[in-house]
Structure formats: C-alpha cells, structure tokens
Amino acid sequence: MNRMEERQNHFESVQGEYYTDLGQESELSWRFVSLFLLVWAMVAFIFYKFSETAKFGKFLRYMVIGTLILLLLCFGRFLFLPGALLGLKKYVTPSQEEMAMGIGSTFIMVLHAFGAGWGSVIALSSFNGFKTDIMSYSWIISFGQIFIFTMFGLVSFMLEHYYNEGIEGSFDLQVLTHWTLFLSSATALSSLGWPNLWTFIYYTMLLMAALIVITTQIFTVLQSLFDEFEILRVRKQEVTFGLIGGIAVCSFYFCTNHGITFFAALGLDAIFSHSLLHLLLLLVVLWIYGRERFQRDIEFMLGQPFASWKIFILRFIAPIILILCLVLGIFVCYMEHSYTSPIVLGISIVLVILPMMAIPGYGIYYIYRSTGSFCERFKRTCRPTDWYPVEMEHRQQYEEAVSNTDMTQQLTAVPN
Numbered sequence: 001m002n003r004m005e006e007r008q009n010h011f012e013s014v015q016g017e018y019y020t021d022l023g024q025e026s027e028l029s030w031r032f033v034s035l036f037l038l039v040w041a042m043v044a045f046i047f048y049k050f051s052e053t054a055k056f057g058k059f060l061r062y063m064v065i066g067t068l069i070l071l072l073l074c075f076g077r078f079l080f081l082p083g084a085l086l087g088l089k090k091y092v093t094p095s096q097e098e099m100a101m102g103i104g105s106t107f108i109m110v111l112h113a114f115g116a117g118w119g120s121v122i123a124l125s126s127f128n129g130f131k132t133d134i135m136s137y138s139w140i141i142s143f144g145q146i147f148i149f150t151m152f153g154l155v156s157f158m159l160e161h162y163y164n165e166g167i168e169g170s171f172d173l174q175v176l177t178h179w180t181l182f183l184s185s186a187t188a189l190s191s192l193g194w195p196n197l198w199t200f201i202y203y204t205m206l207l208m209a210a211l212i213v214i215t216t217q218i219f220t221v222l223q224s225l226f227d228e229f230e231i232l233r234v235r236k237q238e239v240t241f242g243l244i245g246g247i248a249v250c251s252f253y254f255c256t257n258h259g260i261t262f263f264a265a266l267g268l269d270a271i272f273s274h275s276l277l278h279l280l281l282l283l284v285v286l287w288i289y290g291r292e293r294f295q296r297d298i299e300f301m302l303g304q305p306f307a308s309w310k311i312f313i314l315r316f317i318a319p320i321i322l323i324l325c326l327v328l329g330i331f332v333c334y335m336e337h338s339y340t341s342p343i344v345l346g347i348s349i350v351l352v353i354l355p356m357m358a359i360p361g362y363g364i365y366y367i368y369r370s371t372g373s374f375c376e377r378f379k380r381t382c383r384p385t386d387w388y389p390v391e392m393e394h395r396q397q398y399e400e401a402v403s404n405t406d407m408t409q410q411l412t413a414v415p416n
Contacts, residue, residue: 032255039210040248046215047240056219063212070205071151077198078158081188087161091154148209159185218243258341265340269352271329276356279322286315289384300401 050056078084189198222240226233254263285294291311299306337345363381370377389395 029255044244067208074202081162083161084158087158091157162188262344265336265344268332268336272333273352275322275326
C-alpha cells in the first residue's frame with residue numbers, strides 16, 4: 001500500500017491549491033503530449049490504410065475480436081489479485097442502494113454504447129450495400145457491447161476492492177482510490193508474476209478499445225458529411241486528415257495538470273448531448289418524415305419486414321426513456337461543472353452547445369432562402385423531403401422498391 005499512501009500524501013498536498021494558479025493548471029505534460037501524438041498518428045494511419053468501407057469494417061471486426069480476447073485474458077489474471085473474488089461477490093450481490101445507483105448507470109451505458117459511432121442499423125446497412133442480413137449483425141453488436149461493459153464492470157470491481165482492502169478511508173481517500181483505479185489500475189499487477197507482460201497486455205487492450213471508439217466515431221461522422229455534401233466528397237482525404245489533425249491539436253489541452261478532470265467533465269456532457277440528439281432524431285424520422293415512410297425505407301435497407309411493434313417502441317417508449325436520460329444528464333452536468341474550471345465550462349459550450357445551435361440555425365437559413373409568407377416558409381421547412389441513397393445503383397433499387405408500394409408521392413421541397 002506504499003503507492004496508495006504516496007498518492008494520498010500528494011492528493012492532500014495539492015488539495016488546497018486546486019485551481020488557484022491558472023498557469024499551473026494549464027501546464028502541459030510533454031510526456032502526455034508525445035503519447036497523444038502517437039495515438040493520433042495511429043488513427044491517421046488507420047484512415048490512410050482502411051479508408052474504404054469494406055476494409056474499415058474488416059479492420060474493425062478484427063480489432064473488436066482482439067480486444068475481447070485481451071479483456072478475457074486480463075479478467076482471468078485479475079482473479080488472482082487479493083480480494084478479487086470478494087469484489088466479484090460485491091458485484092453480483094443484490095443491494096437496494098446499488099440497484100438504485102445502477103438504474104442511472106444503465107441509462108449512461110445505453111447512451112454511450114449506442115450513441116454516435118458504434119453504428120446504427122441504418123448506417124451498417126448503407127455501408128454494406130443493402131445486401132447482407134444486417135439485422136443479425138446488429139443483435140451481435142448490441143449484445144457484444146453489453147458483454148464488454150459487463151466485463152469492464154467486473155474488472156473494475158475487482159480492482160476497486162483490491163485498492164480499498166484494509167483501508168479505513170475518508171471521502172478524500174475514496175476520491176483518490178477512484179482516480180487511482182482510473183489512471184493506474186495495471187499497477188495492481190505488480191504483486192503478481194510477470195507484471196510487465198500483463199501490464200503491457202492490459203494497456204494494449206485499453207488502447208485497442210480506444211482506437212475502436214475513436215475511429216468508428218470519426219468514420220461515421222465523415223461518411224455522413226460525404227453523403228450529404230458533394231464538395232467535401234471530392235476532397236475526401238484533405239477533410240479526413242484535416243479533421244483528425246484539428247481534433248489532435250484540441251486534445252492537447254487534456255495533457256495539462258488537471259486534464260483528466262476536464263476530460264471526465266466533458267465525457268459526462270455526452271449524456272445530455274446524446275439524449276437531446278436522439279430525441280430530435282426520433283422526432284424528425286418518426287413524426288415529421290412519418291412512420292409509414294420510415295418503415296418502408298428501413299425494410300428496403302434491411303431486405304426484410306420491420307415489425308410495427310418496433311416502430312411503436314421507437315415512437316412512444318424510447319422518447320420517455322430519453323427524456324429521463326436528458327433530465328439525468330442535465331443534473332450530472334450541473335454537478336460536475338460546479339467543481340471544475342470555468343475554462344472547461346467554456347470548452348463544453350463550444351463542443352456541445354454551439355454544434356447543437358447549428359440545427360435551428362440551418363432551419364432559420366432554410367426559411368430565409370424560401371419564398372412566400374412566414375407561415376408558408378415555416379411549413380415548407382418542416383415538411384419531410386425525399387430520402388435517396390448516395391450511390392446510383394442503390395438509388396435505382398430504392399426507386400424500384402418505392403414504385404412497388406402505395407407511397408409513391410414526391411415529397412421534395414427545395415428552397416427557391
């Protein structure tokens with residue numbers, strides 16, 4: 001427990017000076033900067049070698065399999081830590097307090113797992129050329145993500161029990177233990193055989209998991225932009241590496257003394273942003289675009305019927321859950337930002353609030369470009385427009401599918 005005592009002494013020494021010196025707060029750790037550069041270089045290399053959808057999907061599949069294998073290996077090794085089995089027992093033992101806390105954690109898990117970047121059924125179908133039974137793959141992805149979250153939860157409980165074993169700590173020590181678990185959990189392996197090997201395996205697993213999330217999110221965003229804007233499609237390489245470079249430069253701010261605290265605060269903002277964006281998505285797709293058109297389109301994408309009860313859940317049940325998540329996200333964000341630097345609040349506004357303002361901003365621009373009275377322009381703005389696949393071959397298949405249904409009316413409303 002010498003490492004724990006050293007961290008506790010350091011924590012107590014800096015506790016009274018927290019956020020008092022802006023220069024010290026923003027001081028860069030050049031070791032972290034070099035590691036960040038290495039990670040972003042890996043991301044750039046992945047997009048250089050696997051820019052095509054088919055290659056990227058294959059790369060992603062092998063990365064997920066490799067990450068799961070390493071995670072299972074680490075789980076088996078952590079079982080030999082002192083008190084690891086007691087940590088597992090605590091994880092599976094029912095408790096009213098833990099179950100109450102778990103409800104909020106479940107919402108967070110769902111939002112993070114199924115948020116932007118992990119691939120929706122529609123995105124997976126379009127990337128696959130609308131050929132394979134992608135619905136079965138979506139079930140595998142869903143349960144695979146739940147399994148990954150569960151495994152990480154088991155590992156976290158084992159490590160937390162290991163660090164807390166035999167310590168009668170105050171709240172400060174509990175906070176310290178939490179950050180120790182977050183930052184240096186592999187040091188627990190120093191008490192076991194071959195510690196360097198298992199530390200390397202553990203952090204390699206975390207690196208692979210991070211690369212999967214980062215690359216999939218960037219790939220999904222880029223594909224959406226390229227599908228929507230032809231001017232970006234012709235400059236695909238410049239846009240891709242420009243975005244990666246810009247994100248890399250912005251990430252250096254998290255290499256500062258309190259960077260991990262800043263990162264945690266912005267990570268919790270995703271609860272709010274994902275909930276709001278998903279609510280808007282359900283509103284646009286299932287209420288404005290329409291249930292019938294959505295069901296027709298998704299059946300074309302999947303190549304099989306899409307049950308009406310699933311539409312009912314998406315229209316009525318999912319919004320209720322997302323509203324609860326949104327309220328929870330607002331509360332968590334308020335609590336977290338009340339303890340962090342004003343600079344983090346400013347970054348959060350830039351990264352979370354301003355991008356969302358682009359949605360009503362585009363609506364205002366659309367109204368401005370249209371003709372007629374304000375009411376006519378507003379109704380035209382809210383009117384659903386035709387959806388078409390980007391590729392000409394897929395578009396022809398879609399037009400043939402639409403012509404075989406009863407819903408053949410054109411919806412296109414282009415601003416004059």
